[in-house]
Amino acid sequence: MSTFGTTAVIFDLDGTLVDSEPNYFEASRALLAEHTGRPYTWADNERYVGISSHETLAVWRTEYGIAAPVAELIAELDRRYLTLARAGTPVYPEMRKLVERLHDAGVPMAVASGSSRAAIAAILTGTGLDAWLTAFVSAEEVERGKPAPDVFLAAAELLGAAPADCVVFEDAAPGAAAAHAAGMRCVAVPYVAAHATDPSFAEADLLFPRGHDEFTAEAALALL
Template identity: 80%
Template sequence: MSSFGRTSVIFDLDGTLVDSEPNYYEASRALLADFTGREYTWADNEQYVGISSHETLAQWRREYGIDASVAELIADLDRRYLELARARTHVFPEMRELVERLHEAGVPMAVASGSSRAAIEAILAGTGLDAQLTKLVSAEEVPRGKPAPDVFLAAAALLCAEPADCVVFEDAAPGAVAARAAGMRCVAIPYVTAHANDPAFAQADLLLPGGHADFTAEAALKVLGLC
């Protein structure tokens, strides 16, 4: 029996558990260059933080007149991304500590991400997080991506948990909106700290405006009454 009562924890992956955005940026930059010849900057990339790959690529396909289907673009992006992710994905140290402490306490946990299942599995395996995080849901497996609550509700069902008993850890505004829509508590750790004033974060149960520079596992557990 967990000492944390009925609490279950759901983690976003990219930008929350791991700093994968540099890999997504490089994969996206190369894809756009090959298909459109367009330049893609880090500032451009920040606009898509927290939005699923499917939605992003569908938008690019419309805007830039790309002939390939969304499915083909997703496969291409995943291939590029996984080549980078397997070699260099950094886990935020305090997040690793939090996962380990929750695992030791027997707290049910899941990953709910806008990335593909293949990408999620590769990152969890490559970082060793798969030892503690064995349940996952990809946005490609639910009808709607964030900011719709579907992926979080699917994760709660996977954990056999009530939404009100779930705490979501998120780095992006669409994810914070999705957590609230799912009826879950939310710890917001903005990956892009300039977005900390986004109204989507205003109702988070804990907002760390400095992002991971402000985050500690101990503080998260204490503020949420989990220790």
């Protein structure tokens, strides 16, 4: 058992551990340009932060009148995204420090993300986070995406941890809501500062309203 007792930690990936949103934005922009010819702005992209690719693309099919099936669109988005992600995806320094400290303390950890398994694996490998984070659950393995608790409950089961012993690190309101629904504690580090006042974040056990600009590993460890 770790020095943190029975505590287990579950990390969201995109926007929480790594700043992958610029790559997702560019991949999405290119995909929509090809299928619809319509522009896609960063403000448009912020609407989908924290929502799984499957759910986002299902909305786009209706909203933009795209004929291609969701499965085909996901494969295309992943191809575009992975090309960019492999070229460079920065890890938030304080998050890397936190992961290393938790690993050294023997705390069970997992990643629970709305991305595909291929995307999660590529990011963890490309950033070197796979040295400490070997367990992960993707949106492909659960019935419902965030804000449903499915992906976090699956991660807890993978770690052999009780939901009440789990602490979730999240950057998006749907993820914070999912953590609460799972009966887990939550550390919220909003990727979009304007979303910090979302009611879902109000339920977090620790909130950093200015996101990664103020997040520190030490503050998170003090909660744990």
